[in-house]
Amino acid sequence: MSSITMMDFIKKRQTWASIAVCIVLILVLIWIPTGFEEAGAAYRDGGERVKAEVISVDNSTVINTGLVQSGEQACEVTLLGGNHKGETYWAANKLTGSLEQDKIYEEGDKALVLVSFNDDEVSSVSMIDHYRLNLEILLLAAFFLFLILFARGTGLRAILSFILSVLAIWKVLVPCCLKGMDPILVGGAITALLTIMIIALVFGFDRRCLAAVTGALSGLLLTCILGIICTSSFKIQGAVMSFSETLLYSGYENLNLTRIFMASIFVGSSGAMMDLTVDITAAVNEVVQKRPDLSRWEAAVSGMHVGQAAMGTMTTTLLLAYSGGYIALLMVFMAQGTPIINILNYKYVTSEIIHTLVGSFGLVLAAPLTALASGWILAGRAGNVSETDGSANGSGVDETDTVSEAGGNAGLSGDDETAAIWETDETAGIRN
Secondary structure, X not given: OXXXXXXXXXXXXXXXXXXXXXXXXXXXXXXXXXXXXXXXXXXXHOOEEEEEEEEEEEOOOEEEEOOEEEEEEEEEEEEOOOOOOOOEEEEEEEEEOOOOOOOOOOXXXXXXXEEEEXXXXXXXXXXXXXXXXXXXXXXXXXXXXXXXXXXXHHHHHHHHHHHHHHHHHHHHHHHHHHOOOOHHHHHHHXXXXXXXXXXXXXXXXXXXXXXXXXXXXHHHHHHHHHHHHHHHHOOOOHHHOOOHHHHHXXXXXXXXXXXXXXXXXXXXHHHHHHHHHHHHHHHHHHHHHHOOXXXXXXXXXXXXXXXXXXXXXXXXXXXXXXXXXXXXXXXHHHHOOOOHHHHXXXXXXXXXXXXXXXXXXXXXXXXXXXXXXXXXXXXXXXXXXXXXXXXXXXXXXXXXXXXXXXXXXXXXXXXXXXXXXXXHHHHHHHHO
């Protein structure tokens, strides 16, 4: 088997190994319970949640008070699923005067409803929300389709990493935090596992994976440490997170929201960290493949140049990602004429500053570390004139001798010619 064929075989085997491990992890995560299957509303209600179509509405008891509405909207709905599919009932839509929480239905809308029973008979139907699952599934399917069409095999692996990430967060990270485990330790372990697996799905379990993982985990470690220090120093409480108070009032008042906030800092920046380290590693590997004579330091410098260009956009990516959810808050500040010093000192703004800057610190560290790791691991393995000249066997044979050997093999043909060429390439690195 020729060297090229052997290398392709090893590379494919490493890639398939990462895919197999990812699939096994996905199946395990699907199988393991969270421990909260019978908790909350789903267990207490004892009803059936189905899709329904709104046939007509009665707004006679709805009270309009400026922008908000209160009272109760009556909706006539036809059940589109469940044991009573096709049957029509009146459903109650209670309005609390909150624009954020209230929903108003119109004729023809699709809704998710809760059907309550009494001795197998429908006792009441309550409106939950507009039905969006079909559109979400359609959007997800379109996303997966475009990934496969444009990235093919890499797109399929990206889909696996996407599914693995969702399951790891929902089936492990969230339940462990609810059970009182340290969010930083759990979040760190989950993030490290996802980093290794996602990068392995890109490169396979090879030296490129090792280089990228080294840089990414180093950056995440710094992000974790700085997140803990800054959160404590800036006196930020975990209650700045959305729905944190609702979580406490749901019977989990013993949770440490501040440590959950700390964990969210490095979990949130891990995606950008992986993106940057993979880009640098791939660039260094490409350079080394084209110029196998490069020294480790030269390859690392090339990686640093790539990292410098990438960091200019990565830090902005974090800024836009975190600030995008606070556009309305920023508009409130401007509309009310809030002084800049008040805005910057506001705990919600400070928390986003910590998210952005601490995550950027991790990126700044990850870039050179990835470049150094890539240069050391990937370069210097295939004959380097500056590193091996006159060493090892002390033969003193230079590049012209190697060229002459290659020219001497020109008369060979078939398998003998191929073997001679590969022998020349392999021995060139030793002799030079």
